Amino acid sequence: MQKDMIIKRLREEGCRITKQRRMLLDVILEEECSCCKEIYYRASKVDPGIGTATVYRMVNKLEEIGAISRKNMYKISCGAECDREDACTVEFDDNTVKHFSAKTWNRVILAGLKAYGYVNDQKIRSVEMQSCM
Incomplete structure (x- = not known):
């Protein structure tokens, strides 16, 4: 609007x-x-x-x-050592919902970044997301 x-x-x-x-x-x-x-x-x-x-x-x-x-407002400030259990929720177009702890979410992001050659030995400090909706 x-x-x-x-x-x-x-x-x-x-x-x-x-x-x-x-x-x-x-x-x-x-x-x-x-x-x-x-x-x-x-x-x-x-x-x-x-x-x-x-x-x-x-x-x-x-x-x-x-x-x-x-x-649709998201901000995840947990690093790899954060114990937050509800750090990320991903909703798919088939209405499937997956919940990730901060540690799991950071491992997923880091694996993706490594697979595409964006990082070497760096560790994630924080991840920030905005919805596309």
């Missing part, structure tokens, strides 16, 4: 379009933010007075009107 359409939908939902909401919308549309904390961090640089609750409410409202989908 374009900014003007999103603002129109927010107004239809009874939202006042404040300076903070416009700024949050700009941050979300201009940046590739992967989570509310990242949106807050970037927004607080523009407006130090913004609260985390404002960010979460705005993200919830944008999701509610269909402007964004948190399902």
Whole structure:
């Protein structure tokens, strides 16, 4: 959705379009933010007075009107030593879903990178993904 359409939908939902909401919308549309904390961090640089609750409410409202989908926001920051069990979920076009721990996901990525000649003896520090949807 374009900014003007999103603002129109927010107004239809009874939202006042404040300076903070416009700024949050700009941050979300201009940046590739992967989570509310990242949106807050970037927004607080523009407006130090913004609260985390404002960010979460705005993200919830944008999701509610269909402007964004948190399902498609991904950021995996676990390295090879991370014990996180739910680090990655892969959904295939036949609706099959596979869940990977951080260690397993890093091994899969590293094997693929080695197979294509992208790495030698390096270790993965982090992997970041954005959905194509």
